[in-house]
Amino acid sequence: MTTNPFAHLVNLAADGQVLFATDDFFQPAESLLHTTEPVWDADKFTPFGKWMDGWETRRKRTEGHDWGIVKLGLSGEIEGVHIDTAFFTGNQVPRISLQAACLEEDLPLVRRSEIGTCATDQELKAAGAVGSEKWDTILSMTPLKPGYPETRHHYFPINKACLGKRYTHLRINYFPDGGVARLRVYGTVSKDWSTVSPVQQFDLVALENGGIPVSFTNSHYGTPQNMLMKRESAGMYDGWETARNPNRPPIFKKDAEGLLVIPGSEHVVIKLGHIAIPEKVVIDTSHFKGNFPESVLVESCVLTQGQRLNDAKWHVLVKRVKCQPNLKHEFGVVGGGSGITHVRLTVFPDGGIARFRVFGTLGETKVSSKL
Structure with missing residues (x-):
């Protein structure tokens, strides 16, 4: 299996919104845009044909090509893309290109999303009035394999x-038609951290605030x-779950x-987007009823x-404490000082966490991108 060279980065398209599609x-x-792995169901059909787990357009019989506009779930600087044609073995898109733009206002498009x-x-x-065909070409027309x-x-x-440009929206071009999973x-x-008040509480580890896992021991199920x-x-399927220890x-x-x-235990280290002062930790084991961790430990550090x-x-930050199934746990923190740059969450001996939050306020200086 091919290794993902971008696995250390955030999927900015997760929780994105399709604003327009030709077909x-x-x-x-x-x-x-689904974050789950695509699946194959040999017996599943719809009134319009074989059900496929991806965006598939009809065989084009008119001029032009299929395309769509997506608002990214998270705005940011794009470095690479992963295009998965899983199970599209005779109906995959033969060629694709991607364009991107940074838009400060919402587009006036109404989406039906109807098979x-x-x-x-x-x-x-x-959609044509948006002028998306003039957006930056981040991926030139490229062939895809089945x-x-x-x-x-x-x-x-x-x-x-x-590279280095901030983007909020994508245009996806199918040449001319077909499917991608x-x-x-x-x-x-x-x-823009200048818009955040020093006393405003926010989730320090959230992806939308620049939090990103930089090291982890196991991610077998999520x-x-x-x-x-x-x-x-x-x-x-929508959390972090390890294999059994x-x-x-x-x-x-x-x-x-x-x-x-x-x-034994498993852990993940998360780098914050900005140095910050932690105040409260939330460990959410929702949906994990027979596979939640027995206990967790939360620690922090400062790296220059x-x-x-x-x-x-x-x-x-939070000493080792027992967990319960399918429950949001809230804990106050000890320490934190004038700010932290990284958080380490350890689960004993293994198990799944649905959501992990660390709430706090800004520290004094931005975390170095070279850490």
């Missing part, structure tokens, strides 16, 4: 001239990025404080420019 005949364009339909003349006119296991994953860096747009979140998303978790003892025993004596994670001196 939604076999499957609406919203499927393209078996195409854009009306009125919708085409409104969605077999060995050929489905396509990883492309964006055009160098577009998933589009993931990788980059770093851009946030990436740590999931638990940093703004919206509530939609299910177990293979080193767990054959018989569990408790210590004097009622915690299990366990030789040039220091690495190996140099970190970790300090406890």
